[in-house]
Amino acid sequence: MISLRSLWSRLLSALLTLFVVSLIIFVIFQIIPGDAVLSRLGLDADPALEALLREELHLNVPPWQRYLLWLSGLFQGDLGNSLRFSRPVSAMIKDSLPNTVALATFSFVEVLALGLPLGLWLYTAEQESGRASFLRFWRRLAGTLLTVMVQLLLAIPVFALAIILMLVFGIWLQLLPISGYVAYNVNFPLFLRSLILPSLAISLPSVAMVVRYLLTSLREQGNQTYARTARSKGLSEEQTLKRHLLRNALIPVLTILGVILINTLGGSIVVEAAFGIPGIGQLLNTAIRGRDLPLVQGVSFYIALVVTMGYLLLDLLYLVVDPRMKRE
Amino acid sequence: MLSSSVAASAIPTSLLRVINNVHKARLFCALVIVIALLGACTPQSPSVLPSSQPSSASSTVATVSQPKKAVVGIPQDLDSLDPHLSTATGTQEVMFNIFTGLVNTDVRGAIVPELAESWTISEDQLTYTFILRQGAVFHNGDPVRPQDVVYSYQRLRGQTGEHDSRLSSALDAVGEISFTLPNVVSLHLTRVDSSLLGKLLLPIIPEGSGPEQKDHPIGAGPFSFLSYTPGVGIRMVKHQGYYLPGQPYLDEVVFRICLDSNAAFLALQNGEIDILNVTKEQRDVLLNRAGIEVLATPQNMPQLMAFNLGYEPFADIRVRQAVNHAINKDLIIQMLAPGSQKLGTNFCEVMEFYAARGLEDTYPYDPQKARELLEEAGYSNLSFTLRVPSEYIFHLETAQLIQMQLNQVGVHMTIDPIPFDTWLDQVYTGFNHQATLIGLTGKLDPDAILGRFASNHRNNFMQYHNPEVDELLQMGRGTAIEAERAPYYKEIQTILAEEVPAVFIMDITLYRAVNSRLTGLLTYPIGYIDMKTVDLR
Numbered sequence: 031m032i033s034l035r036s037l038w039s040r041l042l043s044a045l046l047t048l049f050v051v052s053l054i055i056f057v058i059f060q061i062i063p064g065d066a067v068l069s070r071l072g073l074d075a076d077p078a079l080e081a082l083l084r085e086e087l088h089l090n091v092p093p094w095q096r097y098l099l100w101l102s103g104l105f106q107g108d109l110g111n112s113l114r115f116s117r118p119v120s121a122m123i124k125d126s127l128p129n130t131v132a133l134a135t136f137s138f139v140e141v142l143a144l145g146l147p148l149g150l151w152l153y154t155a156e157q158e159s160g161r162a163s164f165l166r167f168w169r170r171l172a173g174t175l176l177t178v179m180v181q182l183l184l185a186i187p188v189f190a191l192a193i194i195l196m197l198v199f200g201i202w203l204q205l206l207p208i209s210g211y212v213a214y215n216v217n218f219p220l221f222l223r224s225l226i227l228p229s230l231a232i233s234l235p236s237v238a239m240v241v242r243y244l245l246t247s248l249r250e251q252g253n254q255t256y257a258r259t260a261r262s263k264g265l266s267e268e269q270t271l272k273r274h275l276l277r278n279a280l281i282p283v284l285t286i287l288g289v290i291l292i293n294t295l296g297g298s299i300v301v302e303a304a305f306g307i308p309g310i311g312q313l314l315n316t317a318i319r320g321r322d323l324p325l326v327q328g329v330s331f332y333i334a335l336v337v338t339m340g341y342l343l344l345d346l347l348y349l350v351v352d353p354r355m356k357r358e
Numbered sequence: 359m360l361s362s363s364v365a366a367s368a369i370p371t372s373l374l375r376v377i378n379n380v381h382k383a384r385l386f387c388a389l390v391i392v393i394a395l396l397g398a399c400t401p402q403s404p405s406v407l408p409s410s411q412p413s414s415a416s417s418t419v420a421t422v423s424q425p426k427k428a429v430v431g432i433p434q435d436l437d438s439l440d441p442h443l444s445t446a447t448g449t450q451e452v453m454f455n456i457f458t459g460l461v462n463t464d465v466r467g468a469i470v471p472e473l474a475e476s477w478t479i480s481e482d483q484l485t486y487t488f489i490l491r492q493g494a495v496f497h498n499g500d501p502v503r504p505q506d507v508v509y510s511y512q513r514l515r516g517q518t519g520e521h522d523s524r525l526s527s528a529l530d531a532v533g534e535i536s537f538t539l540p541n542v543v544s545l546h547l548t549r550v551d552s553s554l555l556g557k558l559l560l561p562i563i564p565e566g567s568g569p570e571q572k573d574h575p576i577g578a579g580p581f582s583f584l585s586y587t588p589g590v591g592i593r594m595v596k597h598q599g600y601y602l603p604g605q606p607y608l609d610e611v612v613f614r615i616c617l618d619s620n621a622a623f624l625a626l627q628n629g630e631i632d633i634l635n636v637t638k639e640q641r642d643v644l645l646n647r648a649g650i651e652v653l654a655t656p657q658n659m660p661q662l663m664a665f666n667l668g669y670e671p672f673a674d675i676r677v678r679q680a681v682n683h684a685i686n687k688d689l690i691i692q693m694l695a696p697g698s699q700k701l702g703t704n705f706c707e708v709m710e711f712y713a714a715r716g717l718e719d720t721y722p723y724d725p726q727k728a729r730e731l732l733e734e735a736g737y738s739n740l741s742f743t744l745r746v747p748s749e750y751i752f753h754l755e756t757a758q759l760i761q762m763q764l765n766q767v768g769v770h771m772t773i774d775p776i777p778f779d780t781w782l783d784q785v786y787t788g789f790n791h792q793a794t795l796i797g798l799t800g801k802l803d804p805d806a807i808l809g810r811f812a813s814n815h816r817n818n819f820m821q822y823h824n825p826e827v828d829e830l831l832q833m834g835r836g837t838a839i840e841a842e843r844a845p846y847y848k849e850i851q852t853i854l855a856e857e858v859p860a861v862f863i864m865d866i867t868l869y870r871a872v873n874s875r876l877t878g879l880l881t882y883p884i885g886y887i888d889m890k891t892v893d894l895r
Contacts, residue, residue: 062780063776063780063783063784064777064779064780064782064783065779065782065783065787068779068782068783068786068787069778069779069782069783070437070446071437071445071446072437072445072446072447072448072782073447073782073786073798073799074445074446074447074799075445076445076525076526076527076528077527077816078523078524078525078526078527079443079445079525079526081523082516082521082522082523082524082525085522085523086521086522114437115437115438115588116438116443116572122588125588126589189618192621193620193621193624196621196624197624200624200625200628201624201627201628204628207628207630208621208624208625208628208630209431209614209616209621209622209624209625209630209631210429210614210625210630211590213587213590303617303618303621304618304620304621305621306589306590306614306615306616306617306618306621307589308587308588308589308590312589312617313589315617316435316589319777319779320779321779
């Protein structure tokens with residue numbers, strides 16, 4: 031039973047995590063070399079402009095004071111200003127968020143739409159026996175090919191997958207654009223079109239992961255005694271799967287799906303850079319490279335928030351889906 | 359307490375009821391997915407054909423009614439839209455299309471009229487009088503008046519109340535700025551500043567427009583600002599009131615930010631990007647490909663392996679000479695950037711008015727000589743670390759070639775790749791290195807190029823101190839007449855070639871790929887992607 035107290039303690043530990051994350055980032059930034067103003071102005075920095083920026087960005091006060099200022103601002107809902115762009119961090123995150131959320135949603139829908147049916151199909155293909163041997167041979171072959179694909183997708187790095195997708199769909203088939211992200215409020219159909227390749231680059235490895243997990247989980251459940259009972263009382267393989275196995279097998283898959291959604295909502299540095307999508311990942315990339323501490327803090331605060339809250343929700347969802355856990 | 363616990367447990371049970379009906383829920387999920395996919399797919403298929411048309415239309419002749427558009431790929435985001443608040447070369451090369459100054463540069467680096475039609479310099483070189491061009495207008499339709507010039511310069515000097523201190527040190531020699539209507543502006547200098555004219559590329563903005571510039575830049579350049587999306591790019595359209603007849607030819611220019619160079623190269627080949635700087639490997643790929651030309655031009659960017667003279671072995675000139683003798687610049691150029699100008703000093707020949715010639719073989723490739731010199735200096739087992747900005751593959755590859763060549767004379771060099779932002783802090787400002795490898799961005803003024811060798815220059819990362827050079831630099835600043843200035847700078851170049859505070863390798867040739875549907879792109883000895891002369895073929 032989810033008691034109010036345990037919920038509170040979970041929330042509290044989530045908040046503590048957020049605080050620790052910000053502290054760690056702050057400490058790291060004090061250690062690593064680099065300077066926000068220098069990297070903003072580059073090789074040809076004008077000393078006058080440099081001095082002005084240091085003054086205007088309050089970089090002349092000691093770092094720990096700046097951190098305390100940032101913390102106190104946080105409690106008032108103010109994430110501070112970016113050192114590189116002289117803009118409020120919250121506004122910059124707000125600008126990037128729709129792009130990452132759109133990409134994450136797109137990818138997640140693809141994971142669901144491809145991963146679950148493929149996993150199921152592979153399992154049934156595996157279970158099949160005694161049908162016409164001709165059909166069986168082709169199903170087996172398709173199943174093997176699919177398994178190889180899944181292995182490949184699990185192994186390939188995302189940046190390579192992005193380039194391959196560009197080569198195939200952009201250069202050879204000339205079907206889809208490879209650069210030139212269009213924001214949703216500029217042209218909606220073009221926006222959807224420009225999301226297809228990047229979302230595939232993100233979702234395909236996850237699809238492979240879901241297929242693998244579902245398959246393993248189904249096999250495991252299929253060997254359980256209750257499955258044998260179900261079969262022996264006369265249920266067909268399909269009925270056993272539908273009525274008994276699937277629901278149990280989906281529980282571990284739910285975890286994976288949750289993790290995938292949480293990860294994609296945190297933005298993808300690689301995919302966003304490759305396809306020029308101004309999302310959270312790209313913002314973080316720019317911020318780290320420019321030693322833009324307030325922006326890094328802001329973005330990682332967002333990511334930490336998504337992760338902690340996401341896992342909290344996932345745990346709650348578990349209790350709902352699997353009543354056995356509630357009893358424990 | 360009680361009521362809240364009831365509420366908390368009420369939510370899960372209602373949720374539970376919904377999810378308990380797994381069969382229904384599954385059906386519903388499947389339905390949602392199908393609908394979502396259908397919704398996502400339907401707009402795609404019809405739009406595939408029409409929207410891919412612009413790239414395929416590139417081969418056909420553009421009709422008059424079709425807007426003429428070009429897309430330029432740039433490797434980084436802009437640091438600020440406000441022209442007075444940015445100094446990054448990568449931003450300026452874009453924003454020169456929106457902003458203009460009193461003067462401009464031509465392709466050879468000479469100062470030519472822009473918003474000023476002409477100017478005169480007084481006998482004592484302390485008063486510069488500019489006659490503004492008749493008919494020059496800002497993007498908002500207002501004419502360019504002397505007051506706008508005064509406002510722009512005062513803003514840069516921190517005198518408009520908008521900022522607490524000055525934004526630029528470029529106008530430090532300027533005292534009073536006066537104007538006479540309708541079109542005369544005079545700058546009264548407190549001391550002679552020979553590089554002043556070259557600095558007057560500084561953007562002129564409408565009076566009072568300062569605070570708005572960072573959101574909506576307004577200038578008098580050939581293109582006017584349309585929109586900017588951070589991380590995506592900037593769009594600009596033809597400025598109808600630009601003073602040159604017919605120019606610019608294009609109706610719209612998009613500068614698209616491409617953080618991933620491989621992806622950008624694919625987009626270039628796909629026709630989504632028209633203009634992009636490419637590497638030598640990419641150039642080699644494009645050589646066999648119709649439809650994309652590659653321009654190779656000097657970019658006034660000396661690449662050098664700079665010694666830190668504060669590191670003991672390099673304080674000895676014989677060691678520096680030996681390293682110079684050990685490095686085969688011709689081979690490096692041939693392998694990495696064929697066509698680049700070999701250098702012997704920190705000055706590129708593209709700046710023909712000031713360049714001293716024939717210095718590149720002061721210490722020719724001679725491994726035997728290198729060994730002898732090292733022995734003589736007592737450093738026959740020299741080893742040192744070279745810090746290289748890791749983003750620049752070109753510099754890293756150069757470093758690897760140098761490493762091999764030095765190995766042959768018994769010098770052990772370790773390459774330490776560090777991020778450019780770290781480099782700026784550690785090497786460029788902190789002098790925390792033994793040697794480094796970098797390309798220095800192009801400048802129009804010889805003082806801006808050679809001034810970094812002054813003992814008191816804040817970025818004197820070679821730790822080079824030579825009173826003679828300091829004095830020559832002072833003399834060069836003392837006169838604005840080119841013919842009088844040139845000998846001082848040539849002298850400095852000769853000294854640098856002999857004392858070699860660095861191995862001056864080459865003026866890195868820029869490979870700029872241009873889609874063949876475009877024509878008229880010029881290149882300059884400074885970072886400047888000038889789109890006003892570009893037209894469809």
